[in-house]
Structures are given as structure tokens and as C-alpha cells.
Amino acid sequence: MNARDFSPEVREALQRLILSLADTKRMLGIRYSDWLLGAPSIESGIATASMSQDEWGHARLLYAMLKDFGVDPVEVEHSRPPAEYCSASCLDEPFADWAAVVAGVVVVDGTLSLALERFATGAYDAARRRIPKMLAEEAFHRDFGQAWMRRISEGSEEGRQLLAAAVESMLPDVVTCLLPGDDEAELLAGAGVTGQPGDARARLGRRLAEPLAALGMVPAADPPLPGDWIASRRRPAGEPAGDAVERARGDRNRALFVE
Amino acid sequence: MEEAVYDVFARKQRSEPLRHIGYVDATDDALARVYAWKTYDEENWFEMCVVRRSHIIPVNRIDGPYAARATGRLGRHAVEGR
Numbered sequence: 001m002n003a004r005d006f007s008p009e010v011r012e013a014l015q016r017l018i019l020s021l022a023d024t025k026r027m028l029g030i031r032y033s034d035w036l037l038g039a040p041s042i043e044s045g046i047a048t049a050s051m052s053q054d055e056w057g058h059a060r061l062l063y064a065m066l067k068d069f070g071v072d073p074v075e076v077e078h079s080r081p082p083a084e085y086c087s088a089s090c091l092d093e094p095f096a097d098w099a100a101v102v103a104g105v106v107v108v109d110g111t112l113s114l115a116l117e118r119f120a121t122g123a124y125d126a127a128r129r130r131i132p133k134m135l136a137e138e139a140f141h142r143d144f145g146q147a148w149m150r151r152i153s154e155g156s157e158e159g160r161q162l163l164a165a166a167v168e169s170m171l172p173d174v175v176t177c178l179l180p181g182d183d184e185a186e187l188l189a190g191a192g193v194t195g196q197p198g199d200a201r202a203r204l205g206r207r208l209a210e211p212l213a214a215l216g217m218v219p220a221a222d223p224p225l226p227g228d229w230i231a232s233r234r235r236p237a238g239e240p241a242g243d244a245v246e247r248a249r250g251d252r253n254r255a256l257f258v259e
Numbered sequence: 260m261e262e263a264v265y266d267v268f269a270r271k272q273r274s275e276p277l278r279h280i281g282y283v284d285a286t287d288d289a290l291a292r293v294y295a296w297k298t299y300d301e302e303n304w305f306e307m308c309v310v311r312r313s314h315i316i317p318v319n320r321i322d323g324p325y326a327a328r329a330t331g332r333l334g335r336h337a338v339e340g341r
Contacts (some may be wrong), residue, residue, distance in 0.1 A: 140296055
């Protein structure tokens with residue numbers, strides 16, 4: 001089905017879903033890029049750089065879907081202030097350390113992939129066409145995250161504690177933002193655009209069970225919507241740090257912008 | 260955790276032989292796969308493989324990076340020669 005085949009309510013919800021996925025990928029790419037230098041090895045830095053590029057490429061493909069809704073993706077990518085971003089709030093600030101990068105790969109990137117899988121198997125044609133290639137690239141992100149999580153889990157107690165703290169701080173937020181259990185999620189599931197939010201959360205719990213068990217953790221069962229939830233942005237109140245959005249928009253290169 | 264050297268081999272088409280394109284350092288096979296793919300991803304590879312360098316058995320050379328695992332007559336020479 002194309003965008004015009006859905007009811008106005010579903011179309012609006014679908015547009016918000018796309019923006020939420022695209023903005024989260026864009027900010028995740030920025031947060032990976034913060035660690036191009038300073039990673040534990042040259043190889044891990046190169047892998048992080050490559051994952052950053054993947055995330056930005058995926059974000060662009062998702063923003064391009066907004067054309068189906070009469071929205072200019074160039075405006076969305078280059079003109080919005082931070083207060084209009086719909087990215088998961090755990091990406092508002094840089095990852096504090098390498099353990100947080102690893103948690104970001106496993107938890108944020110992993111949840112994004114699950115959300116995309118649900119979208120790719122739904123009724124919206126553009127998602128069915130464009131997302132499978134993204135998911136193929138994401139397989140390497142998953143392997144990278146799980147290998148690093150295993151490595152840290154088998155290392156020092158300090159490393160385990162840092163990793164567990166990062167996972168604990170990200171997981172409820174990312175589940176709430178990317179797999180929300182609100183009325184809009186039910187509406188999209190009812191229209192066949194995505195699966196039921198409860199099923200996705202259960203699947204995420206199964207995927208994360210093994211890596212989190214190594215840290216003595218269990219995945220957050222079903223985090224409730226926070227009190228400051230903003231339905232129109234699919235996230236709690238707040239916004240990404242201004243410098244990150246300036247980089248994402250390419251503000252310093254505005255005079256050289258060609259598209 | 261100690262890192263090992265993994266050699267990276269790839270080919271662009273099924274009809275081509277695998278060729279050595281470089282190496283990565285990694286703590287285990289899983290990370291070696293990811294590092295190789297992410298480091299040498301500028302080409303559209305049909306196939307890529309990694310081999311832990313210490314698992315390569317040299318056949319005719321007693322020097323070079325692979326000699327540490329030399330076995331047999333040439334290999335013994337390599338070890339004795341050190």
C-alpha cells in the first residue's frame with residue numbers, strides 16, 4: 001500500500017513513525033561518530049566510523065519516504081531546530097565511555113532494527129522495498145555489539161558495572177520511544193503497518209536475554225510511558241544537544257550546500 | 260584479552276580466486292569478521308573470509324609472517340634457524 005491508501009489518521013501516525021526512526025538513526029550516527037577517535041583499537045574505531053555512515057545512509061532513506069506525505073526531506077534534514085527532533089532521548093548527549101557505545105550498539109541499534117523489521121514486513125510498500133538492505137547491514141552492527149558486550153562482560157568488574165549502568169539507563173527509554181505501547185502504536189498495528197507493540201517488546205526481551213544475563217541483568221519488562229511523554233514527537237520532553245543537531249544539519253557548510 | 264592477527268581474503272565475483280587484501284587485529288573470530296567487513300568495505304565483495312594468521316601452515320617459505328606455524332622439514336629448519 002502507498003501512503004495515500006491509508007486513512008488520514010494512519011497516515012499521520014505513519015509519518016511520525018518514519019520521522020522517529022529516521023531521527024533516531026541520525027542521532028545514533030552522530031553518537032557513533034563521536035567515537036571515531038578514542039575507540040579501544042584502530043579496528044574498532046574504523047568499525048564505528050562505518051556504522052556511523054550506515055546509520056546516516058539509513059536515515060536518509062527513511063527521510064526520503066516523507067516525500068510520500070508531501071513533506072520535503074531536505075527541509076526536514078537541514079532546517080529543523082532540536083526541539084522538533086523525534087529521536088530517542090538517550091541519544092541527546094554523547095556516549096560517556098566505550099561501555100556506553102557498546103550498550104548503544106546492542107540496545108539502541110538492536111531495538112531500532114527490531115522496529116524496522118516490524119515495519120519492513122507490514123503493509124507500507126516503501127518500507128518493504130527499502131528496509132531489507134538496511135537490515136542486512138545491521139547484521140554486522142549486531143555482531144559487533146554482541147562480541148564487544150561478551151568481551152566486556154568477561155573482563156574487569158569495573159567494565160561490567162559501566163556496561164550494566166549504560167544498558168540500564170538506555171533500555172527503558174529506547175523501548176518506550178521505538179516500541180511504544182500507546183494508542184498510536186495500536187492504530188498502526190490495526191492498519192497492518194507494524195505488528196502489535198506487545199509482541200515486539202517480547203521479541204526484544206528474548207533477543208537481549210542472553211547478552212544481559214552475562215551482566216546479571218534481565219530486560220525491562222514493559223516500561224510505562226513517562227509523565228512528560230510528547231505524543232507528537234514520540235519521545236519524552238527534551239531535545240538533542242544543539243551542537244549535535246548543528247553537525248547533523250551541516251550548519252557550518254550551509255554556504256557550500258548543493259542538492 | 261590478547262589480540263591476534265587475522266588475514267583477510269576476498270573476491271568480487273564467484274569466478275575469481277580469493278585474494279589477500281589485508282589484515283586486522285581482533286580478540287576473537289566474531290570481531291575479526293566485523294572488523295574485516297567494516298575495514299575493507301569500499302568494494303562490492305561477492306565473498307570475504309578471515310583466517311587467523313597462526314592457523315596458516317606455510318609450505319615452501321621458512322621466513323615471512325607465516326613461518327611461526329611452520330611444520331615438517333622446512334618448518335623445522337625455520338624453527339632451528341632462529
